Each structure stands twice: as structure tokens, then as C-alpha cells.
Amino acid sequence: MQQRGNFSAVVCGTTADHGRESSLNRKLLNCRSCSILLRNNFNNSGHSLDLLMTITLTAKEQQTLWQEAQQTELSAVESNSFESLHLFPPSVGCGRVQVIEVSCGVYLELWNFTCCDNVRIKIPTSQHPVQFTALLSGQLETSLGPRLSAKHTLISGGGIQQFMTIEFQKTQPFIGVNIEMSPARLAAFFPGADEQLAPELSLLVKQNDWQTLASPKSDAAMQSIVQQILNCPYQGITKRMYLQAKVLELVTLQVDSLLTLTEVVPLNLTLKSKTVTQLYYAREILRSHLEHPPSLSELAQQVGVSDRTLRRGFQELFGTTVLGYVRNLRLKQAELLLREGNRTVCEVANLVGYSQLGHFAAAFRRKFGITPSDCLYGKKAV
Helix, strand or coil: CCCCCCCHHHHCCCCCCHHHHHHHHHHHHHHHHHHHHHHHCHHHCCCCHHHHHEEEEEHHHHHHHHHHHCCCCCCCCEEECCEEEEECCCCCEEEEEEEEEEECCEEEEEEEEEECCEEEEEECCEEECEEEEEEEECEEEECCCCEEECCECEEECEEEECCEEEEECCCCCEEEEEEEECHHHHHHHCECCCCCECHHHHHHEEEEEECCEECCECCHHHHHHHHHHHCCCCCHHHHHHHHHHHHHHHHHHHHHHHHCCCCEECCCCCCCHHHHHHHHHHHHHHHHCCCCCCCHHHHHHHHCCCHHHHHHHHHHHHCCCHHHHHHHHHHHHHHHHHHHCCCCHHHHHHHCCCCCHHHHHHHHHHHHCCCHHHHHCCCCCC
16 A cells, blocks of 8 residues: 555554553553543643643554554454455544545545544654545644644645644544545546646645645535545445545545635745754643743743744744734633533633633634634534
């Protein structure tokens, strides 16, 4: 099989390290026990919301969990020569992923799983294929900016994948499809006059340069095709033929949306690798001290960069300012807490670091289009 993409390497891992199995299980058990304990005692603790809600794993650790899950008798069953079924690791969730080679070098994954907690995976720098992902439900965040949900598809171009983290949110089941292919297969679908890849799509094939990431909005047509793929009425060779046609149809719609998109992340970073590492460390500090984050100068000192490098580098790497990142993360955490329905608006505002209820309400409304009280009583964001 070809090089797997951002999500395939962690959604259905392809490598294993059985020597680390027991230590990894202990890590997850300790993390889960700690999470439950902290949740039960949250009001009297100083721990961050991020610690309470998120399990962080390396890609290799996640792949090991997948490999262990495939040892069960119901998993990894070959239904025929071009498809297989993989159970989601029970230590982090439940469900399954079906992998189908719809044509030579073109892989389709059918997702249907739920995470027990928010699960954050650290993805190392590596060569990446071309990838198209669309969901009916579920939400996934990437550290590089683009997101994946029922409202936004995700296109990951071929090229060098920058070190990144992806976070699977536990709020909804992940139901959708993921499509992967090599740049050569993409060129076969969309050739130009010289039978090479159409020049309009050159941003999706970067070879030895940073890959392109984009989050085109989903629409009713895309959602309908995803539904048709998930509910394929055929079996055997006719199933494969049907899915080939639907995969091309979905990719065509995503590409069409991409060509009109302005928010594309080319990842042509000018930062040194050491500075990138320091900026990721700064971001993790902010996530871990959401209620009382350090000042800009304190943060710069902690990670070993100047204030200027922190300001400019953070904007270049993450697409937002330090203040904007903290505000956005606070509001996302606030939305999750409000939808749980067991805290007042005032309590949630204090938990995410807002001392003025009016400032919290105004910021929340700007981001979600509804008031915190509306969210508490179940109204959906606009």
C-alpha cells in the first residue's frame, strides 16, 4: 500500500511495536483514571480544562493501539481481495473503519467510530499523498489551522507534511469518508493538455515542498454523495464500480470548491526548525494554562525566543495571534461545557478565564452567533 495520509496512519495504523504494548496500556489507564478523578474534583482543582478532556498520543502509539485491536476475531476480516474491516481501539473509543481499494492506488475509508475522550495525535514530518475527507458528523481540529466537520471538508495535498497535531473531538460520532491517492492517480483523474496534472491543481502536488491544506465548505451535494457511498447498495465487482464513480464525483466537487477557496494553507514556512519547535511548545503552554495564561513576555521567556519572534512566528505557523489563539480555545471549551448543561453561564465564564461576564457573552456571540444562555439551553451555533 502507498504512503498513508494524515488520518489513515492514525485511524487505521499500519505499523506495530508490540514491545511497548504494556507500557502504552498503562499510560492510557493512568490517563483515563486521572481524567475521571480530575473531572470529579474539578471545582476544587487548579488543573486545566485541556488536561481534563484530552488524551495525547504519538502516531506510533496510536498505530500500536490499532494493531492490537486488529487481533480480535471480528476485526481485519477480508471480505474480498480489495476491502478490509478494522475495529477502533477500545481503549480510546468504539466503532470501525472499512478500507476499500476502489481502483489501483485509490483507497476509500468508511468511518464510523466514536472517541471516549478528545484524542490528540502528534503526526511527524513525512511524505504525504493526496487526500480528500468529508464527514456527515464529527469534528477534527489540526494544529495548522484547517478543520474537518460536517460543515467543512478537508483536502490535504501531496508533498512534505509539516509536523502537526490532529485532535478528534468526542462530542459526536465520526461518520464519513476519507479518500487517498498518489499524485499520479490524481493526474489520471484530472489531466491537462500534456496529459500531466492540470495546472490549476498544481497546488495539490508539491513533491519535496510543504503540502497544501484547505478546508472547503461542505454542501448538500457533497453530503448526499457521502451518504450514497456509506449506503452502497451493491456487492462484489458492482460495488467497486459504483464506489469508483462516487469517489470521482465527490473529489470533483471538493476540487471545484477548492478552486474558489481563498483560505488555503500552503505551509511555505520561513521559520527555522528550532523556532517551530519552540512555538509548538508555546502553544502547548497556552493549552495547559488556559484559565491563567502567561503574558506574552513570560511566554517568550519560557520557550526561549524574543517577544517579536513569538508574535510573528506564532502568526505565521498557526494563522492567528497568541491572544486570538487563547480567546478561540477558551470559547471552544466554553461551548463544550455549556452543552453539558450542568454549570451556569457564570461558572463556565470563570472556568475558561473570563472575569467579566459581559465580555464573555459578547465574545461568545461574535464567535458562535448565539448567546451563552442560548447554547446552555441547546440552541445550535449559527
